[in-house]
Amino acid sequence: MLLSAIFQALHLSVPEPVHDIDIQEIIIDTRKIVNATYAIFIALNGNNRAGHQYLENAYNKGIRHFIVAQPVDSDLYPDAVFLYVANTLDALQQIGRANRLKYDYPVIGITGSNGKTIVKEWLYELLSQCAPYNQNAGPVRSPKSYNSQIGIPLSLWLMQSENSIGIFEAGISQPGEMAKAEAMMRPDIGIITNIGDAHSEGFDNKAQKINEKLLLFTHAKLLIYGIDNPDLQAGVQALNEARIAQGTQPLDLFTWSYREEATLRILDTTVAGPYTHIHALYQGQDIHLAIPYTDKAYIENAIHCWCTLLHLGIAAEQIASLMTRLHPVAMRLQLVEGINNCTLINDSYNSDYTSLQIALDFLNQQKQHGKKTIILSDILQIKKNHEQFYQKVAALINQKGIDRLIGIGKNMRQHQEAFAAFPQIEQVFFDNTEAFLQNFSTSDFTNETILLKGARDFEFEKIEAILEEKKHTTVMEVDLSAMHSNLKVYQKMLRPGVKLMAMVKAFSYGTGSYEIASLLQYAGVDYLTVAYLDEGIALRKSGITLPIMVMSPELGSYEQMISWKIEPEIFSLQSLENFIKIAQQKDSSAYPIHIKLDTGMHRLGFNEEELPLLISILNSTHHIEVKSIFSHLAGSDEASFDSFTQLQAERYTRMSDQLLAALPYQPIRHLCNTSAISRFPDLQFDMVRLGIGLYGVDANKATQDQLQNVGILKTTIAQIRTLKAGETVGYSRRGTLYQDSTVATVSIGYADGYFRDFGNGKGGMMIHGMFAPTLGSICMDMCMLDITGIPDVKVGDAVTVFGPDLPVSRLAGWADTIPYEIMTSVSQRVKRIYTNE
Ligand SMILES: *Cc1c(COP(=O)(O)O)cnc(C)c1O
Numbered sequence: 001m002l003l004s005a006i007f008q009a010l011h012l013s014v015p016e017p018v019h020d021i022d023i024q025e026i027i028i029d030t031r032k033i034v035n036a037t038y039a040i041f042i043a044l045n046g047n048n049r050a051g052h053q054y055l056e057n058a059y060n061k062g063i064r065h066f067i068v069a070q071p072v073d074s075d076l077y078p079d080a081v082f083l084y085v086a087n088t089l090d091a092l093q094q095i096g097r098a099n100r101l102k103y104d105y106p107v108i109g110i111t112g113s114n115g116k117t118i119v120k121e122w123l124y125e126l127l128s129q130c131a132p133y134n135q136n137a138g139p140v141r142s143p144k145s146y147n148s149q150i151g152i153p154l155s156l157w158l159m160q161s162e163n164s165i166g167i168f169e170a171g172i173s174q175p176g177e178m179a180k181a182e183a184m185m186r187p188d189i190g191i192i193t194n195i196g197d198a199h200s201e202g203f204d205n206k207a208q209k210i211n212e213k214l215l216l217f218t219h220a221k222l223l224i225y226g227i228d229n230p231d232l233q234a235g236v237q238a239l240n241e242a243r244i245a246q247g248t249q250p251l252d253l254f255t256w257s258y259r260e261e262a263t264l265r266i267l268d269t270t271v272a273g274p275y276t277h278i279h280a281l282y283q284g285q286d287i288h289l290a291i292p293y294t295d296k297a298y299i300e301n302a303i304h305c306w307c308t309l310l311h312l313g314i315a316a317e318q319i320a321s322l323m324t325r326l327h328p329v330a331m332r333l334q335l336v337e338g339i340n341n342c343t344l345i346n347d348s349y350n351s352d353y354t355s356l357q358i359a360l361d362f363l364n365q366q367k368q369h370g371k372k373t374i375i376l377s378d379i380l381q382i383k384k385n386h387e388q389f390y391q392k393v394a395a396l397i398n399q400k401g402i403d404r405l406i407g408i409g410k411n412m413r414q415h416q417e418a419f420a421a422f423p424q425i426e427q428v429f430f431d432n433t434e435a436f437l438q439n440f441s442t443s444d445f446t447n448e449t450i451l452l453k454g455a456r457d458f459e460f461e462k463i464e465a466i467l468e469e470k471k472h473t474t475v476m477e478v479d480l481s482a483m484h485s486n487l488k489v490y491q492k493m494l495r496p497g498v499k500l501m502a503m504v505k506a507f508s509y510g511t512g513s514y515e516i517a518s519l520l521q522y523a524g525v526d527y528l529t530v531a532y533l534d535e536g537i538a539l540r541k542s543g544i545t546l547p548i549m550v551m552s553p554e555l556g557s558y559e560q561m562i563s564w565k566i567e568p569e570i571f572s573l574q575s576l577e578n579f580i581k582i583a584q585q586k587d588s589s590a591y592p593i594h595i596k597l598d599t600g601m602h603r604l605g606f607n608e609e610e611l612p613l614l615i616s617i618l619n620s621t622h623h624i625e626v627k628s629i630f631s632h633l634a635g636s637d638e639a640s641f642d643s644f645t646q647l648q649a650e651r652y653t654r655m656s657d658q659l660l661a662a663l664p665y666q667p668i669r670h671l672c673n674t675s676a677i678s679r680f681p682d683l684q685f686d687m688v689r690l691g692i693g694l695y696g697v698d699a700n701k702a703t704q705d706q707l708q709n710v711g712i713l714k715t716t717i718a719q720i721r722t723l724k725a726g727e728t729v730g731y732s733r734r735g736t737l738y739q740d741s742t743v744a745t746v747s748i749g750y751a752d753g754y755f756r757d758f759g760n761g762k763g764g765m766m767i768h769g770m771f772a773p774t775l776g777s778i779c780m781d782m783c784m785l786d787i788t789g790i791p792d793v794k795v796g797d798a799v800t801v802f803g804p805d806l807p808v809s810r811l812a813g814w815a816d817t818i819p820y821e822i823m824t825s826v827s828q829r830v831k832r833i834y835t836n837e
Pocket of ligand 1: 503551631672673674675690691692693
């Protein structure tokens with residue numbers, strides 16, 4: 001959009017003379033600047049980040065166009081253009097709306113409690129393969145799940161004249177937001193996926209929530225929805241009655257139902273292997289399709305896509321053939337260990353400019369040492385202006401600091417000139433995947449992070465297969481976006497100015513090390529804490545620059561600690577004196593240390609009586625400086641200990657006040673761990689220490705409900721047998737069968753961290769969404785499950801040990817322990833795989 005058009009969209013007069021340029025990117029995060037010359041920075045005031053504080057940073061990175069809501073000293077930014085507005089979020093929304101209104105191709109708006117992103121991604125995938133929507137640049141859609149008040153305008157901004165149809169999602173968390181979404185998006189076709197209980201916080205009741213969601217379709221012509229939900233049905237009827245009363249055209253309805261007459265009447269669904277076959281009646285015809293899913297929610301998502309494609313006039317046979325191939329794990333970036341100490345990011349499911357950008361950002365959040373390589377196929381979506389397009393891709397790859405490009409496909413090869421403009425990028429091109437594989441040698445890939453980004457036709461899974469380290473059957477999947485979302489839940493709870501220290505001790509509660517720390521560093525936490533020095537050094541070696549505190553600094557490791565800029569927790573006079581000695585030897589000045597006070601936990605820390613001596617030592621040296629003063633609560637998660645928590649807080653306040661009064665500088669104060677953050681907001685002081693909450697567990701129910709599951713421990717079935725009643729299973733003949741049974745042996749045992757205590761039916765796992773109890777004792781590397789009555793189970797099928805449908809807290813209950821122990825017990829031999837939306 002031209003700069004002058006942006007002035008107009010914001011109702012600002014265009015200054016004379018203006019150097020009008022084509023603004024191609026909106027930047028709200030200075031870490032994501034690609035081509036600063038053609039970008040505009042909007043200073044949004046987020047929850048924990050005031051955009052106005054980043055003006056200088058943006059300017060230094062080359063940005064010259066800014067939208068701000070606070071006065072700026074323009075002398076500091078000599079050649080910059082500032083657009084002053086009352087509210088920068090409103091401005092972003094006005095720009096999104098102005099861009100959307102430029103185009104008259106159809107826009108599909110999707111809302112609902114669940115399934116929005118999947119329906120959107122599937123429609124994108126399906127319509128990209130159907131005429132006439134596959135013409136030119138094809139459909140345009142919201143990236144990832146950009147459906148918020150910020151995400152929607154950023155999505156609409158991506159619309160261009162070359163697109164054929166827009167597919168966007170809208171989410172709401174409180175009343176009033178949907179009217180704004182509607183004003184920006186103006187969908188022609190609406191889809192409402194379903195109404196669950198998610199995000200109900202801001203609403204009085206379900207009807208209010210439904211009515212709010214339906215506001216997205218105020219100007220739509222058609223609505224697609226399932227009528228089996230009576231509340232939704234009532235809401236839509238009321239909406240149309242209101243339209244008729246106002247003299248406006250009622251919404252056309254494309255309905256579907258399992259139970260009654262509807263535009264698409266579902267006659268039956270049957271599961272066969274991994275597929276669900278769905279028969280339906282549409283315009284008097286029997287139609288049918290099969291999708292590679294059996295889960296109820298996915299079937300509903302598929303039906304919404306089916307309705308949409310039918311409405312758009314795509315032939316039923318073509319829909320059926322496309323939908324059998326719906327991609328199993330949409331929109332996930334997978335991070336796995338590769339050969340020769342490489343890290344592999346697999347994103348070979350869609351190929352377009354926006355998803356390339358997202359994948360490159362993800363790559364840059366990873367381990368910072370070693371080379372960055374991308375294996376990139378032709379981007380098939382582009383139908384014209386290839387040269388210009390590949391120049392843009394080349395500039396992006398260069399901006400993101402890629403060291404090596406392996407281009408695969410005729411188109412890439414034909415436009416390799418575009419990449420030659422960046423000779424510092426090592427580059428090689430192949431006609432197709434086969435040609436690459438013939439030339440492949442494992443020694444070409446060592447110590448690097450490799451992004452695999454290709455259109456599906458290029459079958460990059462063949463490349464993945466040779467680059468991936470041998471697969472173990474038991475893996476822990478760690479969902480980095482869920483963790484980021486959990487972090488945001490706590491960031492929102494912090495009082496203004498309160499810092500956040502993230503606890504990444506014990507291999508980040510079992511989930512990983514640098515992968516987690518990189519995410520946290522990227523997400524803006526202030527401090528990291530490890531238990532032992534070697535964990536800290538490992539983080540430094542992988543490029544973590546955040547301050548790191550170590551809680552159990554061993555005597556004799558101080559020197560190394562200082563070389564790696566890692567800061568000790570000091571809890572006794574002896575450790576203080578020893579540390580000062582080393583700091584002096586290393587000629588350190590004001591080296592940061594952290595003072596731990598014992599206020600009732602009675603584990604580590606200074607007593608009140610020791611404070612006078614502590615103060616005199618601290619004040620007698622310039623080699624160290626107290627960076628923070630803290631203490632740990634013994635029972636912040638239990639209401640029965642609340643008065644003890646208050647007592648600890650009083651002691652902490654008194655003791656830390658004494659230190660603050662005696663020190664000539666201001667250390668940071670912190671007391672709260674996870675459960676205290678929401679239960680005792682008054683005790684947040686200057687910083688909080690967030691541990692288990694990041695990983696998805698909080699003792700406070702209201703907080704727990706907002707958290708997402710982070711880790712999924714999965715294994716597979718090695719063998720299945722049927723046994724007669726009276727047989728026994730496992731060591732010491734512990735598992736007696738009282739009926740004829742089907743028994744599955746799965747590849748996880750106590751050496752993997754699956755407690756022996758879970759045996760003999762005390763515990764169990766999920767197979768195909770159903771619970772299968774353990775049979776007999778848990779063995780070292782395996783155990784047996786009773787799968788009698790669970791249909792269609794095969795050798796090789798995935799089994800969930802813990803995950804969203806079987807929370808860690810449930811396993812903890814079986815063994816009478818706490819989630820912390822279950823999580824940190826998963827052994828190091830279990831491979832961690834990282835996923836990101
Ligand atoms: C582990 C730990 C925390 C974090 O506790 P959570 O309950 O996991 O939030 C905080 N402070 C100290 C001193 C710890 O050892």
